Amino acid sequence: MGVSAKEVTVIGAGLCGSLIAIMLKRRGLGVSLLERCADPRTSTAIAGRSINLALSTRGIRALQNAGIFSNVEPLLMPMRGRLIHAEDGTTELQPYGQTKEEQIHSVSRAELNRILIDTAHVDCGIRIRFQQEAIDYDGSGCNLHMLDLVERCNYELHARPIIAADGAGSAIRRSLSSAAATEAAIGATESILPHGYKELSIPAGPGGRHQLDPGALHIWPRGGFMLIALPNPGGDFTLTLFLPNDGKESFSTLTTAAEVTTFFGRYFADVMPLIPDLTKSFLGNPLGILGTVRCRHWHNGGKLLLIGDAAHAIVPFHGQGMNLAFEDCVLLDRIVCDGSGDWAEAFAGFEKQQLDNANAIADMALENYVEMRDTVRDPKFKLRKELSFELERRLPGRFIPRYSMVMFHDEIPYAVAQARGALQQELLDELMQNAGNLAEIDIDAAEVLVRERLPRLRS
Numbered sequence: 001m002g003v004s005a006k007e008v009t010v011i012g013a014g015l016c017g018s019l020i021a022i023m024l025k026r027r028g029l030g031v032s033l034l035e036r037c038a039d040p041r042t043s044t045a046i047a048g049r050s051i052n053l054a055l056s057t058r059g060i061r062a063l064q065n066a067g068i069f070s071n072v073e074p075l076l077m078p079m080r081g082r083l084i085h086a087e088d089g090t091t092e093l094q095p096y097g098q099t100k101e102e103q104i105h106s107v108s109r110a111e112l113n114r115i116l117i118d119t120a121h122v123d124c125g126i127r128i129r130f131q132q133e134a135i136d137y138d139g140s141g142c143n144l145h146m147l148d149l150v151e152r153c154n155y156e157l158h159a160r161p162i163i164a165a166d167g168a169g170s171a172i173r174r175s176l177s178s179a180a181a182t183e184a185a186i187g188a189t190e191s192i193l194p195h196g197y198k199e200l201s202i203p204a205g206p207g208g209r210h211q212l213d214p215g216a217l218h219i220w221p222r223g224g225f226m227l228i229a230l231p232n233p234g235g236d237f238t239l240t241l242f243l244p245n246d247g248k249e250s251f252s253t254l255t256t257a258a259e260v261t262t263f264f265g266r267y268f269a270d271v272m273p274l275i276p277d278l279t280k281s282f283l284g285n286p287l288g289i290l291g292t293v294r295c296r297h298w299h300n301g302g303k304l305l306l307i308g309d310a311a312h313a314i315v316p317f318h319g320q321g322m323n324l325a326f327e328d329c330v331l332l333d334r335i336v337c338d339g340s341g342d343w344a345e346a347f348a349g350f351e352k353q354q355l356d357n358a359n360a361i362a363d364m365a366l367e368n369y370v371e372m373r374d375t376v377r378d379p380k381f382k383l384r385k386e387l388s389f390e391l392e393r394r395l396p397g398r399f400i401p402r403y404s405m406v407m408f409h410d411e412i413p414y415a416v417a418q419a420r421g422a423l424q425q426e427l428l429d430e431l432m433q434n435a436g437n438l439a440e441i442d443i444d445a446a447e448v449l450v451r452e453r454l455p456r457l458r459s
Contacts, residue, residue: 006030009159011134011144011172013037015109016308016325017165018116022066023333025124032159033126036133036149036166041114052230052238053112054079054217054319055105058410062326065333071115076105077231083216084376089270093216094376098389102408104319106217106230106238134166137175139300144172161343162304163332165325168293168313173306186306187296193315195225195369196251197242197288200281202274204235211274212237219372222267225249226373229271239275242290242373251287290315292362298351302344305351307332312358317369318406320361320414327410328354357414364406364418379436384428386438387446394447398456399424412457420457427453 006029010021013035025031037043055076063069080103081095096102120126131149138145142160147153164172177188205211210231212218218229218237225243232238244250254260257279264272272278293313298306308325332350339346375381391399402421405412412420427450435441 007032008161008163009034009144009157010163010165012165012167012308012310013113013117013120013128013130014165014167014308015113015116015322016329017163018113018120019062019066019068019326020163020165020307020329020332021126022068022116022120022124023329024336025120025126026066027333027337029336031124031126033120033128034132034134034146034157035128035130037130039117039128039130040110041118052106052232052240053109053322054230055107056319056323056407058320059323059326060105061410062323062330065330068115068119071119072107072112075107075111075115075233077107077214077233078103078105079217079231080215081217082372082376083213083218085218085220085268085270086377087222087267094382094385097404097408098392102404104217104407106232108232108238109322134164134171137162137164137172137304139176139303142303160303161347164304164306164310165308166310168291168309170306170310172304173293173295173310176300176304176306185296186298186300189294191292191294193290193292193366193369194245195242195290196245197240197290198251198282198285199288200239200241200275200278200285202229202237202239202271203276208235210235210237212271219376220268220271221373221376223374223377227268227271228372239271242369245287254282257283292366294359294362295355298355299344299347302342302347305332305347312362314358314362314365315369316365317372318361318365320365320406324358324361324414327357360413360415360418361406364402364414364421380432383432383435383437387428387431387441388424390438390443391446391450394443395450398454399450400457416457420454423454 008024008029009032010017011034013033021031021033060069063072081093084092084094096104117128121128133147133149134144135147136145142158144157144159146155146157148155164170166172173188176186202211212229214231220227227239227241229237229239246252254263260279260282264278291313292315295311298311307328309321314321331354335346335349388401392401400409402417402424405417431441431446
């Protein structure tokens with residue numbers, strides 16, 4: 001162990017906080033874990049707040065590294081591509097990749113969190129204190145101002161180092177952001193998307209069967225908004241409507257049962273009969289917020305480190321928020337194990353390696369929203385995908401579609417995928433300029449052009 005302190009306090013027992021606690025405990029560190037919410041193993045998830053997550057290669061690798069993946073695997077529903085539902089009721093499958101291994105997996109956030117917490121508590125012996133809310137952080141004294149939600153009393157907790165995994169609305173990040181001290185000036189910004197989301201569900205059909213294809217992520221793209229559906233092992237689907245908060249077609253205009261019924265009948269007529277109690281669920285479920293968190297710095301010397309959504313929350317449209325957070329855990333665990341310095345050096349090294357990657361996937365996630373709700377309907381999008389796959393088949397290791405680099409190649413950093421993707425986009429646009437289909441493109445000439453302009457990828 002290359003760090004000086006042998007005890008670490010983790011704030012937040014969500015997916016990221018639980019995983020890093022497990023990893024550090026297995027390295028021989030003493031770990032204290034505090035969580036604002038009640039124990040999810042004995043409580044029910046809040047209705048409308050349990051967005052399914054997309055587990056891809058980066059997240060799977062992290063769970064394998066922690067020795068947990070075998071426990072999680074039964075929860076997974078593999079999805080081989082996007083099944084696009086047009087307004088006329090026709091559908092089209094757009095594969096994510098070219099091999100059977102290139103698929104993503106739908107997983108319940110709540111069930112995954114229960115497994116991680118159970119592993120931390122039962123298998124690793126970590127004491128987890130639930131309903132303990134971090135209110136504020138005093139960096140100069142390394143004091144956390146806490147609220148015990150059971151006893152309804154405030155108390156101070158002196159701890160160093162602290163790993164803050166308290167989510168996108170992190171009170172610790174916000175207290176650091178308002179700190180006057182130069183070393184604590186992390187330069188955090190929170191950008192809220194003018195779109196929100198509501199969650200619904202499609203129950204299992206007769207005999208527990210899925211009422212839609214369970215091997216795909218379903219998308220109803222409608223230009224400025226979309227509905228998506230992810231399968232669950234029990235035969236049901238989790239539906240999420242992403243829609244502007246204000247405007248002609250927006251959440252602000254869907255406030256009555258009649259308005260909801262008319263809206264779904266117009267835009268999602270094929271799926272509407274599969275959603276029981278549509279209006280009651282829609283009007284009763286909460287409206288979720290979508291936002292991006294960026295920071296100039298993630299650490300306060302060796303005293304505290306922000307990690308996961310607390311450091312870099314992103315919108316969910318690339319399915320990488322959890323995967324990025326899990327990648328954080330793998331990187332920090334490796335730095336702590338291999339480092340020869342103290343916590344300040346470890347935290348600074350973590351930030352140096354991961355900050356650009358977090359910013360890159362934040363950008364790509366925002367771009368992917370436009371793609372999912374609109375661009376997937378464009379014939380040029382389909383041609384670009386066909387050409388990308390053909391070049392990947394001919395030039396493996398030199399041309400990899402950006403989506404594949406992000407989802408299926410954890411050895412390629414997000415920042416590299418973003419930069420490389422921009423170069424490839426320029427090439428594809430050039431090659432497709434006067435083509436309406438793949439047969440009209442000189443693939444041999446395209447291959448030569450790729451070899452000239454793109455060096456082989458290196459991890």
